[in-house]
């Protein structure tokens with residue numbers, strides 16, 4: 095079965111769900127163009143999530159994907175406290191930006207259990223999970239006649255997801271922007287490039303593989319299809335679309351950066367993620383004491399990041415980005431999908447006659 099048949103879509107192009115970027119307009123634009131639009135719903139409270147899904151449905155009658163973070167990612171070691179050096183650094187930042195006292199650490203995402211109930215109740219056609227998936231969630235989603243997919247960053251993770259019964263696996267290469275989906279072992283051993291990861295996962299599993307990480311245009315799409323991927327999932331490539339509505343500062347920093355500015359760091363959220371390096375990341379990383387667990391670490395910089403974006407200060411905000419950064423096109427998402435489809439067709443024809 096093709097991905098198009100599995101998800102009832104026209105083109106094998108999935109827009110990556112992106113917490114902190116995107117809108118119902120983006121989801122609808124991609125789905126209306128024949129791809130699979132997606133929303134990153136991890137921070138949404140159940141009733142807000144329900145309203146969000148209904149808003150998507152007002153804008154498209156096509157299938158779409160809603161993404162959650164696995165319940166396992168909500169667990170953390172309660173004994174870890176904010177270190178004295180991190181506290182002093184955050185207090186300095188607050189003084190510098192004229193902010194009040196530091197916030198209390200708090201969990202920013204979930205609860206996935208309650209969010210999933212809304213997705214099932216609203217019959218969201220495709221549900222995706224980052225950081226792994228639970229067997230009973232896969233059963234619940236299938237029992238409701240819906241599809242479930244999840245990210246893998248290693249062959250072991252892909253095999254684990256297949257055994258849990260997901261409909262397709264997203265092979266997330268090291269180039270990818272945003273959080274590493276790693277849920278087994280040390281993330282540093284799971285920083286495998288898309289070119290190496292995709293064909294090995296394709297050979298290891300029987301379910302369709304969706305390639306992700308560094309795919310920015312027809313060249314990446316056709317390359318991943320030739321590696322055996324049934325589809326691609328693209329995130330960074332949509333960050334320049336007007337519907338994505340990332341803060342202007344984030345977009346302008348993306349446009350003036352090269353791939354070497356991206357870095358995989360846990361300093362921002364407490365879990366490894368790829369984004370643009372800035373002062374906050376560098377200074378937080380240089381403290382020789384443990385960070386707070388995910389997502390408490392992330393919660394400590396909420397006021398700081400908000401204020402920095404307001405005043406145009408790039409030292410502090412989160413600016414997730416993949417390594418394909420310089421290939422961004424600032425055009426509407428529907429047009430982007432149509433261009434990729436046309437250019438991929440052309441490129442495949444050209445390659446049919448390639449001599450090696």
Ligand SMILES: Cc1cc2nc3c(=O)[nH]c(=O)nc-3n(C[C@H](O)[C@H](O)[C@H](O)COP(=O)(O)O)c2cc1C
Nearest residue numbers: 110112113134224270271272307308329330414416
């Ligand atoms: C700004 C941003 C936010 C992201 N947020 C999520 C998310 O909420 N859930 C998720 O499953 N993946 C998230 N990702 C990762 C994507 O699913 C995907 O792996 C990645 O975008 C692929 O690499 P690319 O950015 O090079 O296209 C995010 C990526 C970016 C760039």
